[in-house]
Amino acid sequence: KEPCWQVAMDCCICSPMASVFRPPRNSICASCYDGARCMMGFLNQLESEGQNESNPIKGLSTAFKWMKEKEQKEQGLMEKLEFLEGFVVALRDAVHTDILVQPGGGGPPIAAHRALLAARSEILRTVLSSDECKAPASESISLPELDHEALRCFLEFLYRGSLPKEEEEEGRRDRALLLAADKYDVPLLKKECEGRMLGALGPSNALDVLEVAAACSSERLRRSAMSAVVEHAEEVVFSGRYEGFALGNAHLCVEITRALLRERRDRGGDDCEEKKLLLLGGR
Numbered sequence: 001k002e003p004c005w006q007v008a009m010d011c012c013i014c015s016p017m018a019s020v021f022r023p024p025r026n027s028i029c030a031s032c033y034d035g036a037r038c039m040m041g042f043l044n045q046l047e048s049e050g051q052n053e054s055n056p057i058k059g060l061s062t063a064f065k066w067m068k069e070k071e072q073k074e075q076g077l078m079e080k081l082e083f084l085e086g087f088v089v090a091l092r093d094a095v096h097t098d099i100l101v102q103p104g105g106g107g108p109p110i111a112a113h114r115a116l117l118a119a120r121s122e123i124l125r126t127v128l129s130s131d132e133c134k135a136p137a138s139e140s141i142s143l144p145e146l147d148h149e150a151l152r153c154f155l156e157f158l159y160r161g162s163l164p165k166e167e168e169e170e171g172r173r174d175r176a177l178l179l180a181a182d183k184y185d186v187p188l189l190k191k192e193c194e195g196r197m198l199g200a201l202g203p204s205n206a207l208d209v210l211e212v213a214a215a216c217s218s219e220r221l222r223r224s225a226m227s228a229v230v231e232h233a234e235e236v237v238f239s240g241r242y243e244g245f246a247l248g249n250a251h252l253c254v255e256i257t258r259a260l261l262r263e264r265r266d267r268g269g270d271d272c273e274e275k276k277l278l279l280l281g282g283r
């Protein structure tokens with residue numbers, strides 16, 4: 001069998017010789033052919049979604065124009081994003097801050113801006129305005145469920161819409177951040193944390209994920225965690241963690257038991273079908 005680059009050598013689109021090929025030299029490799037077809041399909045689908053009239057297929061040059069437009073749009077968005085990220089400098093350098101945010105666990109407080117906290121979270125807005133009623137106005141608020149580092153991540157997300165780079169890679173504080181996102185009603189952070197926890201979901205952390213998903217009523221995460229528990233039932237149920245989990249989460253253990261039995265029943269049904277088929281075949 002020939003290596004694939006030899007097949008592509010002949011392609012008038014992607015071979016290193018493509019620039020010297022001239023019509024009627026017009027062979028095209030399978031990958032370019034499929035790629036072009038997918039792109040046309042995607043473009044036609046987009047157009048028919050946008051306006052409900054059937055557009056004639058316009059060819060790849062339209063696809064290219066569309067891609068160029070998107071690129072320009074993306075560039076514009078990136079510039080805007082960079083502009084908005086300027087906020088985080090005001091947080092990091094504590095420029096004109098007017099409130100101290102106290103973490104739990106005795107770490108040092110972080111200086112922030114009342115206006116921004118109030119704009120990003122309805123809950124924090126209420127906390128801050130109820131403070132103003134007291135005389136004199138309180139100089140600090142407390143977010144006791146976050147330790148100092150988690151609080152820094154949380155605040156940075158409020159200022160720039162994404163977590164600090166190193167936190168994005170490690171994901172160590174996802175659970176604390178998800179709980180905080182739920183408590184202070186920051187849907188974008190909630191979505192971000194859910195996505196990251198879904199990506200890292202496995203038998204070793206399924207119970208923890210299930211617990212936190214139930215605590216902040218995250219249905220998507222809860223369903224996936226339950227599937228992971230059922231799929232790796234022996235590993236999870238016979239782990240030391242399960243005993244501690246059961247003490248604090250009786251209702252979730254009931255759900256796990258039911259899910260396991262349901263799964264066994266469904267699988268048992270398949271086994272019965274197989275046995276029937278075997279019996280029938282034996283006759």
Ligand SMILES: [Zn+2]
Binds near residue numbers: 008028030032033
């Ligand atoms: Zn090709």
